[in-house]
Amino acid sequence: MASVCFYFQVHQPYRLRRYSIFDTVDNYFDSAKNSEICRKVAGKCYLPANQCIYDLIKLHEGRFKVSYSLTGVVMDQFAEYTPEVLDSFKRLADTGCVEFIAETYYHSLSFLYSRDEFREQIRMQQDRIEELFGQRSSVFRNTELIYNNELAAAVAEMGYKAVICEGADHLLGYRSPNYVYKPPNADIKVLLKNYRLSDDIAFRFGNRGWSEWPLTAEKFADWVNDVNGDGYVVNLFMDYETLGEHQWADTGIFDFLYHMPGQVLKQQDNDFKTPSEVVASNEPVGEYDAHHLISWADTERDLSAWLGNAMQSNALTEIYKLEQAVKAKDDAALLQDWRRLQTSDHFYYMCTKYFADGDVHKYFNPYESPYDSYINFMNVLDNIQSRTK
């Protein structure tokens, strides 16, 4: 038998407005653009995808299950700009077939810079999830699946039962990602992304140059069945925006999503599980030993998209340097602004790695260049700093 475990990442950053060194007001975010993007993606992805998932749960009478990780900043933006999206997530939560897993409220890199901040942001996100959906999760995922043994130990200490991460070839070797593993240093389970099957949907689905195009529900179900004999769970982890935003509706992505579960369930013993169910029903088969930090980004699967150049490490160092000063002020608005600046997207925009080639990095970047984004960020940070005095 094979289980399919879906986890969708749902996130939108608070994008900054153009902020010059000559600006002095403490209004940093581009609410017009943030609201516009939120509405646009709601229309193309969140609302139709939630409807499709809801229909599938009803159609398969509880045999279809999914999980989500919603960042605090996306929940805030839904509440502000598109409350109907929050309502549709609540409706999904009410089916009992949906798990909302834990992550940092601000989709931040705080694990790397401040453990206090890291723990606090996870608590904040889980509090918000509980308030909206009436559940807390025992499964954690870190921003961009940034992971190493130390992270596993840190969240194990917080009481989490499992952590989600990338199934990196160089750590797995000949082994399959379709089992549950554990780190060498902590009592916690690790769920590994099956990046081949995940990326078949997330990146290759609409690519007409791909040898497997068009990807049908039947074909994909066959690939899931092929796992039988080497593994018991296929972890399909991807950005939720894959559905309708990265892969537009006209690629047939929603039809695929609607028909795939039925094809998977045709095979006796196949099922869909939430991460908590996978963890509850399987013991680790071996160690997943990550000494160095990995992530799910780019082909490198490392941190170079956020920490690849001098500007990025400088900006990150500078923002966490302000932690004590900001917290000492006991000013809720200041604290929130400082935290919203921690969202990893701000540092991703500063990435120079593929800038000249104009690829996926550029597509998601509201700035003309990584240098512009660094200058803008540092100007805002300069103002934040002035507020701590």
Add this chain to the structure above:
Amino acid sequence: MLGWEFPPFISGGLGTACFGLTRAMSELGHEVIFVLPQAVGDGAHGEHVQLRSPTPAQIARANRATTYTSHFPAGMTNVEVRSIPSSLRPYDRPGGEQGELRTTTRVNADGTTEVVVVSDSETVTSAADQPTSVVDFGQSSAKSDHYGGDMFFEVHRYARLAVEIALGESFDVIHAHDWMTYAAGIAVSAATGKPLVVHVHSTEFDRSGEHVNQAIYDIERHGVHAADKVIAVSMLTRGILLNRYAANGDKVEVVYNAIDKNGSVAEPPPAIRRDEKIVLFLGRITMQKGPEYFLMAAKKVLEYEPNTRFIMAGSGDMIRSSIELAAELGIGHKVMFPGFLRGDDVTRVFKMADLYVMPSVSEPFGIAPLEALSNDVPVIISKTSGVSEILSHVLKVDFWDVAEMANKIIAVLRHPPLRAALKEHGTFEVRRLTWKESARGCIDVYQNAIDAGAHRA
């Protein structure tokens, strides 16, 4: 090749482009006969010289084409230079403002001198024989009539002498650089039947804004239409040729300029650590280069970063008004005008600079930012420049957005990681821009022009 300045004298200019292309073509195994105007009169050996119209004696002496064998840098084995005594210089304008500092070309000839005088085509003869009829070209002020008329006269006289040279040579294609050589290119093409490629390094709109000199515009337009193929130095320039010269888009190709990374020996850092940051403007101080925007940004920068010095290196017809503007803004003591720099002085000023700014209103290409980058100096360039089409690892601004320019200057001065990232990636990026690549682009255009000519015939 009908070009300018060989070897080049003015950093970053038309001469640099001609030289870079020619050397690269030679290295690629193509033979180049390089025809250029050689300054006449006493000014030929001066440096900062104001050249006026030649005296009758000079004209008589000059009405002969000369062949020079100059000292060539390495790799120029396939190049021969033929110079024509002439007062033409790149960037000259009919009726240039009094007091402007100008530079002339100087070729150190120490080889044989060959005199070639052959008959010429009718059109250029008439221009040469009846100079009064071409004086009408100079339609500007009374002051400029004399010089302006003379310049158009020179253009046609030059064309006649170029034809003389051409008839004694064997070649496949004619490559003419900027408007003063177009007439020569057209005449040589008519006399020899060889295809003409004109290379547009700048247009009258770039040089004069909307106050175009109609006569120059007409020459440019005629050149662009008469040519078999046109090379524009950027998409920006190509757009101007299509929109304002009604050029046929199929004929106009873009070939970007480049830079030769000289294997520069790293100089030891200055012994005394200066606490001042230096922001550099380097180029002609003229309307098209936007000097006033640089100064207005400087004013704003100094309010935040008072320990900054601004250097405006160059000469031009706006140098006086720029000095006055700096004084008016109350930043005169923070702005230096060292005048026109060349050779080692250019390298030296780049080595001193923390940042190079090119706020051009209209820059068809702009080689200077490439020189800055190859000297490890971060760069801010105007979006209205051809070079911004090929550079990603630089900061870009709208020339009129003085606040944003100041914002970016301050950021570069304040944040060493920004400087480091710009340098690291900029140096890498600029290494890919070689004259050999540009020369290959030109050669493709030549081949198209030759094929089109063969097809027509």
